[in-house]
Amino acid sequence: MINIEIDGKLVETAKGSTIMDAAHKADVYIPHFCYHKKLSIAANCRMCLVEVEKAPKPLPACATPAAEGMKVHTHSDMAVKAQKGIMEFLLINHPLDCPICDQGGECQLQDLAVGYGGGASRYNEEKRVIHPKEIGELISTHEMSRCIQCTRCVRFGQEIAGIMELGMANRSEHAEIMSFVNSSVDSELSGNMIDLCPVGALTSKPFRYKARSWELSRRKSVSSHDGLGSNLAVHVKDNKVVRVVPVENDAINECWISDKDRFSYEALNSAERLTRPMIKQGGNWIEVEWVAALEYVANGLRQITQSAGAENIAALATPHATFEELYLLQKLMRGIGSGNVDFRLRQSDFSADGKQSGTPWLGMPVSEINGCDRFLIAGSFLRKDHPLLAQRIRQAVKHGAQVSIVHSAADDLLMPVANQAIVTPAELVSTLAQVLKALASTKQVKLSDEIQALLVSLTVSDAAAKIAASLAGGKQVAVLLGNFAQQHPQAVQIASFAEQIAQLCGAKFGFLGEAANSVGGYLAEAVPFAGSVHGMNAAEVLENPRKAYLLLNVEPELDMHNPQLAMKAMKDADMVVCMSAFKHQGLEYADVMLPIAPFTETSGTFINTAGIAQSFKGAVKPLAEARPAWKVLRVLGNLLNVTGFDYDSSEAVRDEALKGITISDKLGNLTSGVKFEVVTSSPAALQRVTDVPIYFSDALVRRADSLQKTNDSAVPCVKLNNSELQKLGLQAGDAIKVTQGNASAQLTVQADEGVPAGAVRIAAGHPATALLGAMFGTITVERA
Amino acid sequence: MLSTHIQDQINRELKKYPLDQKQSAVMSALRFVQDEKGWISTEDMSEIASYLGMPQMAVYEVATFYHMYNLKPMGKSTLTVCTNLSCTLCGAEDTVAYLTAKLGIGFGEVTADGKYGMREGECMGACKDAPLMTINNKRLCGKLTPEKIDQILAELDKS
Ligand code: SF4
Ligand code: FES
Ligand code: FES
Numbered sequence: 001m002i003n004i005e006i007d008g009k010l011v012e013t014a015k016g017s018t019i020m021d022a023a024h025k026a027d028v029y030i031p032h033f034c035y036h037k038k039l040s041i042a043a044n045c046r047m048c049l050v051e052v053e054k055a056p057k058p059l060p061a062c063a064t065p066a067a068e069g070m071k072v073h074t075h076s077d078m079a080v081k082a083q084k085g086i087m088e089f090l091l092i093n094h095p096l097d098c099p100i101c102d103q104g105g106e107c108q109l110q111d112l113a114v115g116y117g118g119g120a121s122r123y124n125e126e127k128r129v130i131h132p133k134e135i136g137e138l139i140s141t142h143e144m145s146r147c148i149q150c151t152r153c154v155r156f157g158q159e160i161a162g163i164m165e166l167g168m169a170n171r172s173e174h175a176e177i178m179s180f181v182n183s184s185v186d187s188e189l190s191g192n193m194i195d196l197c198p199v200g201a202l203t204s205k206p207f208r209y210k211a212r213s214w215e216l217s218r219r220k221s222v223s224s225h226d227g228l229g230s231n232l233a234v235h236v237k238d239n240k241v242v243r244v245v246p247v248e249n250d251a252i253n254e255c256w257i258s259d260k261d262r263f264s265y266e267a268l269n270s271a272e273r274l275t276r277p278m279i280k281q282g283g284n285w286i287e288v289e290w291v292a293a294l295e296y297v298a299n300g301l302r303q304i305t306q307s308a309g310a311e312n313i314a315a316l317a318t319p320h321a322t323f324e325e326l327y328l329l330q331k332l333m334r335g336i337g338s339g340n341v342d343f344r345l346r347q348s349d350f351s352a353d354g355k356q357s358g359t360p361w362l363g364m365p366v367s368e369i370n371g372c373d374r375f376l377i378a379g380s381f382l383r384k385d386h387p388l389l390a391q392r393i394r395q396a397v398k399h400g401a402q403v404s405i406v407h408s409a410a411d412d413l414l415m416p417v418a419n420q421a422i423v424t425p426a427e428l429v430s431t432l433a434q435v436l437k438a439l440a441s442t443k444q445v446k447l448s449d450e451i452q453a454l455l456v457s458l459t460v461s462d463a464a465a466k467i468a469a470s471l472a473g474g475k476q477v478a479v480l481l482g483n484f485a486q487q488h489p490q491a492v493q494i495a496s497f498a499e500q501i502a503q504l505c506g507a508k509f510g511f512l513g514e515a516a517n518s519v520g521g522y523l524a525e526a527v528p529f530a531g532s533v534h535g536m537n538a539a540e541v542l543e544n545p546r547k548a549y550l551l552l553n554v555e556p557e558l559d560m561h562n563p564q565l566a567m568k569a570m571k572d573a574d575m576v577v578c579m580s581a582f583k584h585q586g587l588e589y590a591d592v593m594l595p596i597a598p599f600t601e602t603s604g605t606f607i608n609t610a611g612i613a614q615s616f617k618g619a620v621k622p623l624a625e626a627r628p629a630w631k632v633l634r635v636l637g638n639l640l641n642v643t644g645f646d647y648d649s650s651e652a653v654r655d656e657a658l659k660g661i662t663i664s665d666k667l668g669n670l671t672s673g674v675k676f677e678v679v680t681s682s683p684a685a686l687q688r689v690t691d692v693p694i695y696f697s698d699a700l701v702r703r704a705d706s707l708q709k710t711n712d713s714a715v716p717c718v719k720l721n722n723s724e725l726q727k728l729g730l731q732a733g734d735a736i737k738v739t740q741g742n743a744s745a746q747l748t749v750q751a752d753e754g755v756p757a758g759a760v761r762i763a764a765g766h767p768a769t770a771l772l773g774a775m776f777g778t779i780t781v782e783r784a
Numbered sequence: 785m786l787s788t789h790i791q792d793q794i795n796r797e798l799k800k801y802p803l804d805q806k807q808s809a810v811m812s813a814l815r816f817v818q819d820e821k822g823w824i825s826t827e828d829m830s831e832i833a834s835y836l837g838m839p840q841m842a843v844y845e846v847a848t849f850y851h852m853y854n855l856k857p858m859g860k861s862t863l864t865v866c867t868n869l870s871c872t873l874c875g876a877e878d879t880v881a882y883l884t885a886k887l888g889i890g891f892g893e894v895t896a897d898g899k900y901g902m903r904e905g906e907c908m909g910a911c912k913d914a915p916l917m918t919i920n921n922k923r924l925c926g927k928l929t930p931e932k933i934d935q936i937l938a939e940l941d942k943s
Contacts, residue, residue, distance in 0.1 A: 158839075163839065164839035164841050164842055165839075165841060166841065167839075167841035167842060167844060167845045168845060169844055169845055169848040169849075170848045170849065171848070171849045179841065180826075180829075180830075180839075180840040180841045180844050181826045181829075181844065183840070
């Protein structure tokens with residue numbers, strides 16, 4: 001620690017820290033533009049000049065290391081003169097167009113110009129003009145003339161997003177921020193550059209000219225998308241959400257959010273919103289009052305319970321639903337006597353149900369990721385499924401961590417990957433078993449006889465050996481399973497072997513939560529093996545079709561593991577009740593559509609992948625007749641005479657559900673009583689590898705217009721590696737027919753060397769592939 | 785695709801740098817492309833980027849920062865006329881006027897037959913030979929007079 005003095009205040013600051021860091025500690029504000037605490041130091045704007053005693057000229061606070069005994073003045077004549085001079089230079093080329101600038105009112109340059117700028121400009125010559133360039137649907141660079149060349153956006157790309165999509169082309173007066181010749185900015189974190197830009201050079205395309213910052217009310221909220229639970233500020237004008245920006249929370253999202261978190265709000269105002277309860281009568285949809293709709297539902301459920309038994313009713317909920325909604329849904333179901341309730345829609349292996357030591361979770365606090373030095377990440381489309389967790393791992397790698405991947409696709413993670421084993425889905429388990437074998441021999445540990453017997457005949461591949469060696473060398477290791485691993489038909493085997501590997505290297509072992517309430521759903525007991533009444537899981541209720549389905553924001557053809565099976569079950573059912581924020585395919589098979597408020601229109605709680613419960617209030621009033629699902633379920637509970645359904649707030653629901661519960665005690669990733677199995681033979685036919693592309697993953701994002709126009713939202717192609725293409729006599733660009741079960745889809749074929757031989761990658765979550773079957777298994781590919 | 789010749793040259797260049805610092809060779813790589821093709825296209829930059837394992841944008845930054853890289857075709861012979869102080873004092877303007885009259889092109893333009901392009905250059909550090917120009921950044925021609933320019937162009941016409 002060293003002691004320095006800033007404006008007369010004594011501060012202690014860490015060795016190697018800068019004057020800027022010390023000033024933060026001393027609560028002294030030093031004006032700055034290019035400095036950002038999460039980015040490297042560029043020291044190119046010079047706004048932070050301060051006077052340091054004994055230094056002959058002003059020094060940049062952001063780049064000057066603090067030294068023992070230093071005396072810094074941020075408001076002395078010398079400092080102020082320097083700061084004013086810099087401001088005058090910055091304003092030379094900056095257009096004075098604040099009245100029509102989207103950043104006006106929340107612009108750092110505008111604010112600082114008030115403090116340090118002159119009343120009038122001495123510069124009468126021509127200003128520099130930059131011609132606008134297109135960089136995609138999310139960020140506008142239309143007023144790049146406003147850029148002050150702080151390079152924050154460039155450094156963000158290089159350091160945080162992992163891909164340098166913006167850069168500074170040309171030189172001196174002609175220097176300008178742009179992307180590589182007409183290319184778009186595709187990073188899934190790109191929106192953060194809008195926040196970082198201290199001026200109005202990078203602005204949000206969807207938000208442009210929608211509101212002035214001082215017209216907005218800001219409501220805190222939590223992202224309903226991936227399992228991280230990013231903290232959000234929802235900006236509202238006239239009871240309409242017009243923008244979403246991050247709220248800093250270092251333990252969760254730091255100061256970033258993904259583009260999915262940021263731009264999905266567009267769906268809230270989409271024309272597809274379901275605004276009134278509807279009942280299908282004689283094949284036609286008619287709008288009805290809530291009372292009528294709910295009574296219709298209650299009657300229907302009562303009739304089926306009486307005629308066929310409550311076990312003929314099943315409820316499926318999206319894992320993006322709030323904790324309270326999930327809790328009430330299962331309470332309602334159990335109240336009428338059915339345990340058929342599940343939220344794990346894309347899961348297919350339920351053999352660990354009831355055998356887990358607790359709720360599967362990340363296995364560690366989110367921020368611990370940054371400190372790990374070895375990672376084994378199995379079955380994860382990491383970057384697209386968990387953009388910000390990937391970002392944390394990227395930071396760890398920058399500090400020397402090694403990442404090993406076991407997966408069925410070699411997507412670019414935008415970070416150096418030390419080792420990877422890219423194998424077909426059928427080989428995932430055996431690959432992990434090989435890693436375990438190699439690790440056991442390196443560590444000279446004897447495994448249990450059961451496992452030992454399985455491993456004897458296994459040959460360890462090169463890749464597996466390298467992964468084991470990397471893990472063995474770690475001090476703080478993390479073994480993480482992604483969505484793909486959890487959706488896999490042998491998910492439990494994958495988890496069991498991964499857990500063994502983690503044990504051998506003293507690693508943290510965790511599951512990357514797919515959705516906002518992947519952990520919350522278990523804690524709410526929205527699973528068939530919890531609570532007082534047990535029942536069938538999400539797969540069983542489709543395999544053994546039920547008479548009635550209650551869908552809470554589920555679009556079966558897009559959200560389920562096997563859309564084909566799901567749609568058949570829906571179409572054959574006597575009654576399907578869709579609680580949904582949107583009009584969707586349900587119009588074809590449902591009997592009742594109940595308009596449900598999305599997360600911005602209701603209060604609720606998301607419990608993130610690390611087990612942190614975050615409650616939020618509604619940011620706006622529900623649209624038209626839409627109502628929060630917890631209220632709808634409350635009324636249904638009352639109509640069906642289920643006891644204990646008189647809550648007066650969602651907080652009361654939450655408090656009841658979490659009564660006497662410490663969440664951390666409920667988390668646990670160990671499975672006991674599972675018989676280990678390794679299958680080494682692979683099917684002869686092509687195996688399907690399914691990803692759920694980032695902007696197809698839930699009902700909201702699928703309707704967010706701008707995100708739907710990005711490259712990540714392209715219609716899914718069939719991806720095969722070149723050798724498979726040759727075998728099939730196909731060429732990239734060919735139209736082909738893929739068949740799974742009793743349906744096929746016409747798609748275009750694309751070459752992708754990242755797909756292992758024997759596999760074919762086809763995305764789910766999109767209408768083009770919604771007729772196909774399970775996310776895993778064999779699939780036929782032929783020329784159309 | 786980068787020609788095998790260019791790849792060979794880059795590979796030789798790469799030996800000068802640590803294995804994880806391949807991007808150090810970017811300036812040379814751009815030069816090799818320009819030497820062979822006369823200019824550097826967008827595809828060339830992309831290919832250099834993937835060859836050196838660096839972002840395309842980073843290649844583009846370098847290519848646009850330095851004046852001597854031609855990012856569009858600049859004729860078989862690119863004449864870069866220095867217009868900085870010493871050359872201007874010694875008659876750079878006359879050189880430019882003469883070239884323009886003779887070839888019918890101004891700065892940044894190429895003759896219709898694609899033989900010549902003219903660019904404006906900065907001080908080449910050879911002011912003692914002012915006024916001067918370079919040919920394809922390689923050959924320096926100083927103490928220019930109309931006669932000398934005629935002679936140089938006649939030579940280039942033949943080659
Ligand atoms: S565009 Fe904005 S963030 Fe990027 S360099 Fe210019 S001012 Fe800085
Ligand atoms: S903030 Fe220090 S130079 Fe920009
Ligand atoms: S000014 Fe032309 S070479 Fe120096």
